[in-house]
Amino acid sequence: MNYKGKAHKVGEHIDTDAIIPARFLVTTDAKKLGENCMAGLEPDWVKRVKPGDIMVAGRNFGCGSSREHAPIAILGAGMPVVIGHSFARIFYRNAFNMGLLLMEVGDDVDKINDGDELEIDAARGVIRDLTNGAEIVCPPLPQIMADILARGGLVGYVKERLASR
């Protein structure tokens, strides 16, 4: 899978209350959640996003609650990938379960500037910054995460397991 879009950088320890504040958790609709994506960081933050754009985050992105509404809000806002220094563990599982690709790249995240055009070859784990020419290689996913993502998320993965029982 390849992706191309503009980078939207956010800081360190962005928590799930920033990604989608609890007052919006009265729905499971991706579009509605997407309209309030990052509203806990800055009202109307999401207005800068065009479908296909890519979120780029600092350390420990997604810390806090277990709300799956967080990756859904990001997907609902039109962003299929988050590149991060590192991710909080519940968010990490949730993202793959929902079909949101996370790329954990450590300090290399600093090579990307806000607003840069990015191109991603997900299969090879390569991120190219078309604005400044930087190339970042992401370590391969654990097998189980790759299997889950290949089935579009955990729902597809479990469906297959239940069918084979």
Added chain:
Amino acid sequence: MAQTLAQKILQAHTDDEIRSDGQIVQCRLSGVLANDITGPLAIKSFRGMGATKVFDKDKVFLVMDHFTPQKDIDSANQVMVSRRFAQEQGITHYYEGGDCGVEHTLLPERGLVGPGDVVIGADSHTCTYGGIGAFATGMGSTDIAAGMALGETWIKVPATIRVNITGTMGRWLRGKDLMLLLIKTIGVDGALYKALEFGGAVVDALPVEGRLTMANMAIEAGGKVGLFAVDELTRQYCAEHGRPGVTLDLRADEGATYERVVDIDVTGQEPVVACPHLPSNVKNVSECRNLPVQQVVIGSCTNGRFSDMRDAAEVLRGRKVAKHLRCVVLPSTPAVWKQCLKEGLMEIFMEAGCIVGPCTCGPCLGGHMGILGDGERAIATTNRNFRGRMGSLDSEVYLSNPAVAAASAVAGEICGPDQL
């Protein structure tokens, strides 16, 4: 191989042989939890998976605690999804209304989770049950759906950080303070993907409710679980809370491998508060001066148990809440509420001028029953002080133990009980 608590518990729930940390194993589940916010998504995923029956109707727990009593039409509609599912599946442990309490207080109190269990919950504070020696961790709704359908989940065996706490506990020092001090030391991602394992003389003597408070906040250090040994205090707690006959004695092996060992000596330590906007931004309470508060919240899955209410009442007895602020007291479960009533705590709270409310998560997550306006400041016994967590993006939340919160309510500004 000498094993950590995490390795021991997981090994008892998997057919895979655990050889090292980082290994991914399939684990049988003792319990699977969801609440009013995360349940509907889990149910949607459950149906999407083609599942028709939960793996065990006695081991799926649905607790409608976050927005209870339902705050608006949307949240009421949301509960209907879980209610119908519970009826359809014949779920034994569905809680809504008068038997409902804050999930992480309710489940241990009713003996629904216990020592040596592996529990997953669609709520990040599921790690609370580590206080009674359960490997319990938060996951998202779809992982919970898979758990409800299969009765098992995959878990990466976490590396362990051993935390030894020693010294002499001051009069008002509690589990909350110990945990905030640890988070200050290792940071909000200090235990990312890892298990915390607690020990040392202070922990050995710490009442189980204090251990539950500490385990509850393991996630605030990024941890997967916060584990305590199963000892005589644990067995006694279980016997008094719906789980008689526990004989398990569970502790880490001598010589187990730890990724890191953190030693904390609490001698001479005063209570602390976590300042905005991260739980790691911890200061001694005496360092916090001239910080008027407009709201105090005493409750939540972190500090809404009876011993917490008793601490708050001890400070509030014969005193009055300051003018121009609201002090909201929310006992976590109906059993805690009733005990407060029976032992005269409710009268103390009312005489002091507190608002005593129902058993709900409510204000902790900015849901309802005490929301902060622009520029308002609160001190709360809850677990998170992220920007906007309790309301306006321009509000501030300070975290503390119940005695400090109660003292601050009396003083009208952040203050320790010894400073009143």
